[in-house]
Amino acid sequence: MRQGDVIAVMDDQVAAASVAVAETAARRTARIDQARSQLELARRYLARLLETKDIASQHAMDQARAAVTAAEAELKLAQEQQREAAATLKLQQARLATHTIRAPFDGQVVRVSAHAGATLAQADPIVTLVNLDRLRADLYLPLNRYGTLRAGDICVLEPSPPVRHPIKATVVAVEPRIDAATQTFRCVIEIDNREQKLPSGFAVRLRDAPTTVKHVTTSPGIQPPEQDNTK
Numbered sequence: 001m002r003q004g005d006v007i008a009v010m011d012d013q014v015a016a017a018s019v020a021v022a023e024t025a026a027r028r029t030a031r032i033d034q035a036r037s038q039l040e041l042a043r044r045y046l047a048r049l050l051e052t053k054d055i056a057s058q059h060a061m062d063q064a065r066a067a068v069t070a071a072e073a074e075l076k077l078a079q080e081q082q083r084e085a086a087a088t089l090k091l092q093q094a095r096l097a098t099h100t101i102r103a104p105f106d107g108q109v110v111r112v113s114a115h116a117g118a119t120l121a122q123a124d125p126i127v128t129l130v131n132l133d134r135l136r137a138d139l140y141l142p143l144n145r146y147g148t149l150r151a152g153d154i155c156v157l158e159p160s161p162p163v164r165h166p167i168k169a170t171v172v173a174v175e176p177r178i179d180a181a182t183q184t185f186r187c188v189i190e191i192d193n194r195e196q197k198l199p200s201g202f203a204v205r206l207r208d209a210p211t212t213v214k215h216v217t218t219s220p221g222i223q224p225p226e227q228d229n230t231k
Helices: 013-027 030-051 058-097
Strands: 006-009 100-102 108-112 127-130 134-142 154-159 167-179 184-192 204-206 212-218
Touching: 006 127, 013 058, 030 058, 134 167, 134 204, 154 184, 184 204
Parallel strands: none
Antiparallel strands: 006 100, 108 127, 134 184, 134 212, 154 167, 154 204, 167 184
């Protein structure tokens, strides 16, 4: 599945109908056309009076000018309403788009938690999408290893089954904070898994160092249940 692909579509009948109504309103131009016609007519009448101002009364001139001003205001109002209709259409289209769930990144669906026709709360899961190209491990190392690892360093991990061979990984970050209770510090390790040979969820330890690992998980993606493995 590629980023942007549709994962699920919620019931969007009401939202789609709202978009249809908004589209009709946004395409409606009759009021603008009428206002332009009235303005043109008012301007022509005023122009004729100005040509014959010697015989036209001042009252007629004032009325003609007022008619032009009123027609200009009516045209402006119609144009503003048209812009408002266009903005309403964009809003309704945005609301309709929220009924479609799209993949936020390239990945694969590993679990479908909902079925067609189900009624879901906002926090209910629908599918679980993972990207296994990079796996990430949170290691908790003893104080004597602090300062020996830096972001960008390459290290070797000893995995637990089902993985049975050492793995090269890259240090992503070393947390500059010591846990006083355990006398350990956190180190984030990333494993290149673009060949998709490794699963998510196995435990690892840093070679030649006692290590507590919270989990090895996808980045981004699902997180398996937490486990504490000291090796």
